Amino acid sequence: MDYFEEVKYTKIDYKLKPISKGLYESCLFENCDFSHSDVNNVKFTETTFKHCNFSLSNVKLTSFVDCEFIECKILGVQFQLCNTFGLSFQFIECILNDSTFVKLPLDMTLFKNCKLHFVDFTETSLQSALFEECELDGAIFNRTILKKANFIGSIGFFN
Numbered sequence: 431m432d433y434f435e436e437v438k439y440t441k442i443d444y445k446l447k448p449i450s451k452g453l454y455e456s457c458l459f460e461n462c463d464f465s466h467s468d469v470n471n472v473k474f475t476e477t478t479f480k481h482c483n484f485s486l487s488n489v490k491l492t493s494f495v496d497c498e499f500i501e502c503k504i505l506g507v508q509f510q511l512c513n514t515f516g517l518s519f520q521f522i523e524c525i526l527n528d529s530t531f532v533k534l535p536l537d538m539t540l541f542k543n544c545k546l547h548f549v550d551f552t553e554t555s556l557q558s559a560l561f562e563e564c565e566l567d568g569a570i571f572n573r574t575i576l577k578k579a580n581f582i583g584s585i586g587f588f589n
Contacts, residue, residue, distance in 0.1 A: 444469075465503075473513075494519045510534055547586075561587075 432452030439459045444467040453473040458480065465485040473493040478500065485505035495516040501523045510532040520540035527547040537557040541564050548568040555575040562580070566587035581587060 493517070498522070499524050504529055 432450050433455070434450075434452060434457055435455045437454070437457045439457065439462055441461045442459075443463045445463060445465065448467065449464070449469060449472060451471055453475065454477050455475045457474070457477045459477070459482055460480045462479070462482045464487045465483045466487065468488045469492050470488055470490045471492065473495075474497050475493070475495045476497070478498045479502050480500045481502065482499070483503045484499075484507055485503055487507055488511075489507060489509065490511040491513050492511075493513040493516065495518060497519040499519065499521045502521075502525075504521075504524055504526045506528045507526075508530050510530055512534075514535060517535060518539070520542070521544050522540070522542045523544065525545045526549055527545055528549070530550040531554050532550055533553045535555050536559060537555055539556065539559045540562070541560065542562045543564065544561075545565045546561075546569050547565060548570075549566070550570045551574045552570055552572040553574065556579050557575055558578045558580075559576075560580045560582070561584045563583040564581075564585075566581075566584055569587055571587070
């Protein structure tokens with residue numbers, strides 16, 4: 431498995447050039463396009479994604495450990511297919527419409543100023559999660575654990 435540490439990737443279209451399988455630690459992906467691409471079995475640790483497009487990307491068995499998504503477009507991604515070991519990420523000013531987080535352990539996850547229209551959180555653990563200033567129109571919270579979750583300034587949920 432290839433190992434990449436503290437590397438900055440800018441303006442790469444991963445539909446044209448598939449991402450190398452391996453471990454990306456403390457890397458930065460900026461203005462990269464992962465849409466419709468295969469990100470299966472890639473491991474991201476302490477990695478930041480800024481202004482990236484992940485729409486309809488395949489994340490089966492992908493690891494996201496302490497990762498941050500900033501101003502990313504992430505439409506229709508099935509995060510429940512990710513590797514759940516160490517799964518932890520935060521989303522700041524992202525569009526996550528039509529994505530699914532079914533049955534994931536997302537305790538203390540931060541969603542700040544995000545659009546989460548029709549996102550499915552069925553049977554997800556969101557204890558102490560923070561949804562700050564988010565739009566949750568049509569979001570599904572069926573049998574979701576929301577103990578101490580905070581929806582400060584958020585709109586459109588439970589309607």
